[in-house]
Amino acid sequence: MSPSPRVRLTVAQALVRFLAAQYTERDGTRRRLIAGTWGIFGHGNVAGVGQALVEYAGVMPYHQGRNEQAMVHAAVGYARQLNRLSAQAVTTSIGPGATNLVTGAALATVNRLPVLLLPGDHFATRPADPLLQQLEHPSGADVTVNDALRPVSRFFDRITRPEALIASALQAMRVLTDPAETGAVTLALPQDVQAEAYDWPEEFFADRVWHVRRPEPDPAELAEAVRLIRAARRPLLVAGGGVHHSEAEDALKALVDATGIPVASTQAGKGSLRHDHPADLGGIGHTGTAVSDALAREADLVIGVGTRYSDFTTASGTLFQHPDVRFVNLNVTAFDAHKLAARTLVADARSGLAALTVALADHRVEAGYEAEYRAGKERWEQVVAAAFAADDDAVPTQTQVLGALDAVVGDTDVVINAAGSLPGDLHKLWRARSPRQYHLEYGYSCMGYEIPAGIGVQQAAPEAVVWSLVGDGTYLMMPTEIVTAVQEGLPVNLVLLQNHGYASIGGLSEETGGERYGTAYRYRAADGTFTGDPLPVDLAANAASLGMDVLRAKTVRELRDALATARASDRPTCVYVETDPAATAPPAEAWWDVPVAGTAGRAAAVAARERYDRQVATRRRHL
DSSP, rough: OOOOOEEEEEEEHHHHHHHTTTEEETEEEEEEEEEEEOOOOOTTTTTTHHHHHHHHHTTTTEEEEHHHHHHHHHHHHHHHTTTTSSSEEEESSSHHHHTHHHHHHHHHHHOOEEEEEEEHHHSSSSSSOOOOTOOOOOTTTTTOOOGGTTTTOOOOEEEOSTTTHHHHHHHHHHHHOTTTTEEEEEEEEEEETOOOEEEEEEGGGGGGGEOOOOOOOOHHHHHHHHHHHOOOEEEEEEOOOOHTTTTTTHHHHHHHHHHOEEEEEEEETTSSSSSTTEEEEEEEEEEOHHHHHHHHHHHEEEEEOOOOOHHHHHTTTTTTTOOTEEEEESSSSHHHTTTTGGEEEESSSHHHHHHHHHTTTTOOOOHHHHHHHHHHHHHHHHHHHHHHHHOOOOOOOOHHHHHHHHHHHOOOOEEEEEEHHHHHHHHHHOOOTTTTEEEEEOOOOTOOOOOHHOOOOOOOOSSOOOEEOOOOOHHHHOOTTHHHHHHHHHOOOOEEEEOOOOOHHHHHHHHHTTTTTTTBBOOOOOTTOOOSBBBOOHHHHHHHHHTTOOOOOOOOSHHHHHHHHHHHHOOEEEEEEEEEOOOOOOOOOSSSOOOOOOSSSHHHHHHHHHHHHHHHTOOOOOO
């Protein structure tokens, strides 16, 4: 046999060419797996991956970022918008460029979203030691700062020899495309290895299609799930992000239409049913609706679909209070399916829901239960209407800002948020009109996610109108990618709410005995506290200085007009509004466990501990 043809390339060139030939396929639709590469260049990647991106610019799009963490957020937003079927890579230099990836990697892995990280690393051959930006670790010469990425990556490898790339690159693609394992994948690339030439087998660069499977439910597990659902008098389905990742929204609707089982949604699952579906009860848990949480407390069966049951969903173990409550969890990941001692249905969400619908063809919940939750939904709609209602000439509260936006958006618009008090208000109040309209990153709840994620979403869905919602605290964390939106001509809309501090943590601080200490953006007063006048910071001017069009709104009427103008614009646009701090959001309908000081001399902390002890006593271990 003659030897297979080989081609001489550097490691970085081979990697970029390999990535350009990778595809996913699900349900007959094929997509590029790595659709582009974000990068900031330094001495650890400029002559390796940087040169390779120039070499193969015709097949691997390059995106210029301003902050390494933000580049990961943009890639995550992109992957989520495309239901994890397409992703992006991120390349950085060694040192701080690499460690800046850690937060974004954690966010991706926590949320089960694929991103490929390509940080530079110090010399594998060690001709000089230490290098610029090299961490010297006294107990291990092979330790580098990139090892910080190991615990937040689903797959990690350091490529110290050219030939090692072949097996590692294939493993990386396997993890990125596996719906049960996906998350951040890191290939650390020593800078000398990046530039090293090697004779590669040409078949390494052949088009490769990774089939994204839809595992069917096991017959025995399906039969047990059906038995429990038929026996339940008050079942409640909890829709998580897996419904969206699987594109299972129609399958969920078919099951609900057939059986009448009501649906509450996690932050990641909101929009699994359209808001006006009679069985859609809105959010569940600490930031849930009154009707969802009331039904959850009395549910005798909870059917989790694609959810990992965070503490916000379970109200820190206090929500599901029926003495005989049982759980059935449909999840592609066995790790999540087994939570809460559930009966498991380890399968793709769409496949599992379709199988349940067939098996429950003659089953429907009792008419009285259906009437009960529909009445509760109607009552909650009145709460939403009251929170959104506003005088045209008034300074808007935060919930009234959401009401004004609700009146402007179209069905295919995408609303993005991640941190602060906005996630709670959105989860309770937002009327999701389509599966991808509600984009909340609440697995890691990372301040600074919203603006770069908006860019990623806009890249993934150029036809969509994208809204990134931020408060002033979040804005100050990471406004840098505004420059990227301007450079790329991406018409992301930024809604910037000025409330002079960390409003969400301020409220939590007050509730837990911290007395809002250190949460306001104000001058330091004579007593040392930050209780002076608000800081004269003009964030609208800052956004304008970075290239955005800026519209300032002082009243509800001006806000509606500004939002409509922004929606019609083809330029990145910021709508800036200073909000009335009055609390107009409905109160929390369920608890969240934030431990309170066990002993304190201040009255606020003593009272907070008394409240805490009453709540924690209601926690259950579901066994």
